Each structure stands twice: as structure tokens, then as C-alpha cells.
Amino acid sequence: MTSTKLEPCIPLDMEKEKLTDLVEKAKDYALMHGICMRRKDQFDRDALHFAPFVLFPTSFPRNEFDKSVKLQQVLNELMHKVAHDDEFLTTSLRNTIKVDHFTKRLFDIYERVKKEGGPTQAISAGLFRSDYFYCLLSEKVKQVEFNTIASSFGCLTSSLVSQHKYVVQEAGYPQHLKNIPENNALAGLAGALISAWRLYNQPKSVILFLVEDVTYNVCDQKFHEFEIRRQCPEVFVIRRTLTEIGNRGKLTADKRLIIDGQEVAVIYMRCGYHPDQYPTELEWDARYMMEISLAIKSPSIHYHLAGTKKVQQELAKEGILEKFLGDKAHTDSVRDIFTGLYSLDNDTTGDKNLENAMNNPEKYVLKPQREGGGNNVYGEDIKPFLENIKNSDERCAYILMDRISPPIIKNYMVRPGMEPMLADCISELGIFGYVIGTKDEILENKQVGHMLRTKLSHVNEGGVAAGLGALDSVYLVDTDRCC
Known part of the structure; x- marks a missing residue:
């Protein structure tokens, strides 16, 4: 029987001088390649520090990684069908919306749009991320959650792969590079927004990023803008808050969304998922205005609702997957990742x-x-x-x-202003994908990349910005190398 213990990809017992040299090189690489965030303790719009990261990529079973990658398109299709099934969404959330005020407000928008004749824009764009732990007991990946809104770190973790490859070589292990998979999440997610913009088919229109009043994870967002410009020089990206849309946005007679004189083709929501982001009725009015507009939403309100935990729990019930996925192999493969x-x-x-x-x-x-x-x-x-x-x-x-009990692996956690810390860590894998389509037709469905977040093994929550978690990359190992 194969053991589930995973070892660090590089021996961690090294001289202090070598460790210091590697850490400094890794920090410099991060700072010079935009693997950065704004500081929360001392906000300065013009200042960044590197995002917390682990020094070396983390070992992960190759077969389970490959399985997760291959499954993403099936999950994209599943969530697309779930989101467009009014009866299932309504039944799943009927008890939740009685007591959860925020979900109720979202559901009210969903219901209001239906009563007014349905969405003005038939096309929706979902930029998704499915998150997993590798489970020690089952020796399989198990899904933690499925994110349908503001799925972050596609950019920073794409860049971190290059940083880790550089550090691994500097450490003297160039033979390991073949086991660190390329990550094209940034290019893929930006490409999804461009595809949606082209489907809107108005050359002068813009892509709107819905953002917070203050964005700390700014690099992860801004590099999406830069990548959109690189792939499609003719499209402009603008950034607006819910408050700005509420104050300055308006709809034309045919429901085109106009803000500051610009027609919005695509709305990419990097906020709008938490009650604190709707401090007044103005922000709720803005969310409704966006939803009834002709702009293509990522996510639409029904994609947003499909990503709730209650829907995830309902999908695990007997017979539900068969309703949405007729293919038995697909149904079995999805059920296999459920805990x-x-x-x-x-x-x-x-x-x-x-x-x-x-x-x-x-x-x-x-x-x-x-x-x-x-x-x-x-x-x-x-x-x-x-x-x-x-x-x-x-x-x-x-x-x-x-x-879920994932394996504990030692690594050096590197955080701004602190000495590198050798710690017991656990890692969470995220697979990115996107789907674009209407209720009756999927137009595009792709898996586009991955991410790894690592946190201290003794803490429950592992937010990167909070300092308990860190960005990471995958180092693939064959099961016979798990020792």
C-alpha cells in the first residue's frame, strides 16, 4: 500500500548563509515581477510589498493534480447548468434565504429580474475556481468549495511558478524544473474576459472591473488589465466601485450600461461578495442596475447564487448530479471529489x-x-x-x-519584515476555469490554470493577506515517490 506522506522537494537542512541568499533572491524576484500586495498596516497607494510566499514549491501527487485539471471542464458545465435551473436554485435556497439576509438580498435581485421578463443579456461568463485538499485518508483530492465570484490569485500564482523555478535552480536542483507545471491562469482568465467582450460586439465598449474602495490585492487585478491590453490592444478596462456605479451609472432605453460616458460590455466582479461591500441601498441599487443591463456579467446573479455553500451541499445528495450530468463517467468523477x-x-x-x-x-x-x-x-x-x-x-x-486532513509538509514561509520561518504547512490546490454561454448553449468551456495556497498547519484560516497563509506552486511527485 502506498504511503501518503509527502516530503519537501528540496532538503531544507542547509547552511544559514545559503538560506539567506535564496530568500533574498526570492524576495527580489517577487518585488521585480509584481508578486506583491499593498500594505494594510500602513496604506500608501504608491507603495507595495511582496506577497507572502513559501520558499520552495510544495510536493503534490501528480495523478491527483492531473485528475483535478481534467475535471474542471466537467465542473464548469455542472455549475453552468445548476445556475440556469430555476427550480433547483429556488428549492436549494428556500430555507437559507429565510435567515441569511445577504443571500436573501441576492436572491431578491434574481427573483426581480425573472419577474421583469428575465435577463436582458442572455450570455453569462463564469470565471471559476475549484479548491481542493489532498486527503490523507482517501489518498484523493477532495473539494473544499467551488468559487463563482472574485476567484483571486490567478495572476500572482502564475508569476510565482517562474519565481520558484528560479529559486530551485539557484538552490542547485535544475533537474526538478520538469516537475513544476507551467501555469497560464492569467492569460486564460484575461482571455475569457476578451471573449465575452467580443461577444458583446460593440468596438467602443469597455470592460469594467468592479473593485473595492481600497484594493490591497491590487497586483493580482492590475496584471489582468495589462494582460487584456497585451492580448487585445483595442479594448479598454476601467475600474469602478459599487458606489460609483450607483452614483454615476445609468441605463439607456435598451438597457445598455453607461458610466462616465462609456458603454460597458463586460462586468468582472472582484468585489460584491460580502455584506460589508453593500453599506447602503445605493450599492444594492447598483448591483440590480448591473444585473438588468445588457452588459455580460462575470458572474451573473444566478452564477453567484450557484456558488453558495448550500447549493454545494445540495449537489452532494443522491441523484442530483445525474440530473445535471447525464454521462455516468462524469457523474462518478465529480462524486469522487465530494467529501x-x-x-x-x-x-x-x-x-x-x-x-x-x-x-x-x-x-x-x-x-x-x-x-x-x-x-x-x-x-x-x-x-x-x-x-x-x-x-x-x-x-x-x-x-x-x-x-479534511491533508498532509503536513515543512517549508520556509517568507513574509515582509520578518525572518523566514521553517514551519509545518498544509496546502490547498485551486484549479481555474471559465465557461461562457446562454441557458441553452455553452459557447466556451476551458480549464486555464491552477494555484496553490499554503498555510501554517495549526491554524484554521489561512488568508495570505492576514499573514497566516502564503502563495505557493505545485511540485509534482509520482505516487511511488511518496514515502
Whole structure:
């Protein structure tokens, strides 16, 4: 039987002088190639520091990586069909929207658009990312979540592959380069937005990036703009907030979205996924105006809703995948990546699941309908949390997921202003893809790249910006090399 232990791709026991040299070279490479973020502790619009990264790429089983890559187009198709199935979305979210105010507001827009005759624009563009842990128990990848909005780090992790290849060579292991796969996520995601712009078919129109008031992960966004310009010099990209769209956006008689005199062909949402991003009714009005406009949305409101955790849990029910994916091989391959997903609705099944979680909290993760990280409840915190809501409908806003146990691998975590830290780490794989289509036809469906995020093994949340996580790259190993 193959063991699941994975070793660092490079021996980490090295002289301090060599380690310091490699770290400095890696930092310089990151700074000079835009693998950077804005500082949160001391904001300066003109200043950047390198994004946290691990010094060497992390070992990952080749067969499971290849399986994840091949599966992305199937998942793209699945989510496209789910998003366009009104009955399934409505049934899946019927209890959640009773208690989750944010999801309810999104669903209200969805319902309002339907009542007014349906979307003005039949085409939607989904830039997706499916996230996985490699599970020690099953020796397979298991899906953590499927992101349908603001799927980040496609750019920075694309660049990090080149940085890691450089560092590996500087460390004296050029033979390892063949096991670090190329990553074209930036080119692929930018290409998706260009394809959508061309389908809109108005040469003077622009691509609008919906952004926060202050963007800390600015490089990951801006390089998408630069790549769009490189691939398609005739298109312009503009950046606007929900507040700016609410104040200055308007619709023409035929529902074309105009802001500051420019017609918007494509809206790429890098925000709009968290309640804090809608401080007043103005921002909600802006989201509705975008949704009823002729612009192609990435994501449309139905793609956004399809990415909720409750929908993910409903898809794991018996017979549901068969409804959307007729091909048995596809159905089996998707079911194989699912871990246990459980409802907490106020019914017999939900009561049983809640009791199991309270008796065995270490086995589960409690998830709300939120994107952006930092929202889940883990371990011993689950029991008092559920105790507080078990007699309330609020529990319907959450799902339970089996806690996945990935392998722990040592690496050096490098963060701005700190000495490199040799730490026990776990890594989460993300596969990027996109789908463009109408309710009745998929026009484009592609897998375009990947990412790896690594965090300290003892922490539950591993945000890169928070300093507990770091950007990473994949180092592929064959199963007979797992020792």
C-alpha cells in the first residue's frame, strides 16, 4: 500500500548563509515581477510589498493534480447548468434565504429580474475556481468549495511558478524544473474576459472591473488589465466601485450600461461578495442596475447564487448530479471529489446532523454562505456555536462539511519584515476555469490554470493577506515517490 506522506522537494537542512541568499533572491524576484500586495498596516497607494510566499514549491501527487485539471471542464458545465435551473436554485435556497439576509438580498435581485421578463443579456461568463485538499485518508483530492465570484490569485500564482523555478535552480536542483507545471491562469482568465467582450460586439465598449474602495490585492487585478491590453490592444478596462456605479451609472432605453460616458460590455466582479461591500441601498441599487443591463456579467446573479455553500451541499445528495450530468463517467468523477456535506435545516435530517456535529466537533467544519475567507467555524468552537442556534432558524444559514486532513509538509514561509520561518504547512490546490454561454448553449468551456495556497498547519484560516497563509506552486511527485 502506498504511503501518503509527502516530503519537501528540496532538503531544507542547509547552511544559514545559503538560506539567506535564496530568500533574498526570492524576495527580489517577487518585488521585480509584481508578486506583491499593498500594505494594510500602513496604506500608501504608491507603495507595495511582496506577497507572502513559501520558499520552495510544495510536493503534490501528480495523478491527483492531473485528475483535478481534467475535471474542471466537467465542473464548469455542472455549475453552468445548476445556475440556469430555476427550480433547483429556488428549492436549494428556500430555507437559507429565510435567515441569511445577504443571500436573501441576492436572491431578491434574481427573483426581480425573472419577474421583469428575465435577463436582458442572455450570455453569462463564469470565471471559476475549484479548491481542493489532498486527503490523507482517501489518498484523493477532495473539494473544499467551488468559487463563482472574485476567484483571486490567478495572476500572482502564475508569476510565482517562474519565481520558484528560479529559486530551485539557484538552490542547485535544475533537474526538478520538469516537475513544476507551467501555469497560464492569467492569460486564460484575461482571455475569457476578451471573449465575452467580443461577444458583446460593440468596438467602443469597455470592460469594467468592479473593485473595492481600497484594493490591497491590487497586483493580482492590475496584471489582468495589462494582460487584456497585451492580448487585445483595442479594448479598454476601467475600474469602478459599487458606489460609483450607483452614483454615476445609468441605463439607456435598451438597457445598455453607461458610466462616465462609456458603454460597458463586460462586468468582472472582484468585489460584491460580502455584506460589508453593500453599506447602503445605493450599492444594492447598483448591483440590480448591473444585473438588468445588457452588459455580460462575470458572474451573473444566478452564477453567484450557484456558488453558495448550500447549493454545494445540495449537489452532494443522491441523484442530483445525474440530473445535471447525464454521462455516468462524469457523474462518478465529480462524486469522487465530494467529501461529506450535511444540511442543518430544521427537520429530522438536520437535527441528526446537528447532534453528530455537537458530539464530534473535531470531525467537521461549519460553513456559512460567505466568500472571502475567515467565516468558518472549526473544532471545539462548533459545539457552543451550534448550542446557541440549535433552536433557531438561523441554523439554516449554515452547512456542515467533513473536515479534511491533508498532509503536513515543512517549508520556509517568507513574509515582509520578518525572518523566514521553517514551519509545518498544509496546502490547498485551486484549479481555474471559465465557461461562457446562454441557458441553452455553452459557447466556451476551458480549464486555464491552477494555484496553490499554503498555510501554517495549526491554524484554521489561512488568508495570505492576514499573514497566516502564503502563495505557493505545485511540485509534482509520482505516487511511488511518496514515502
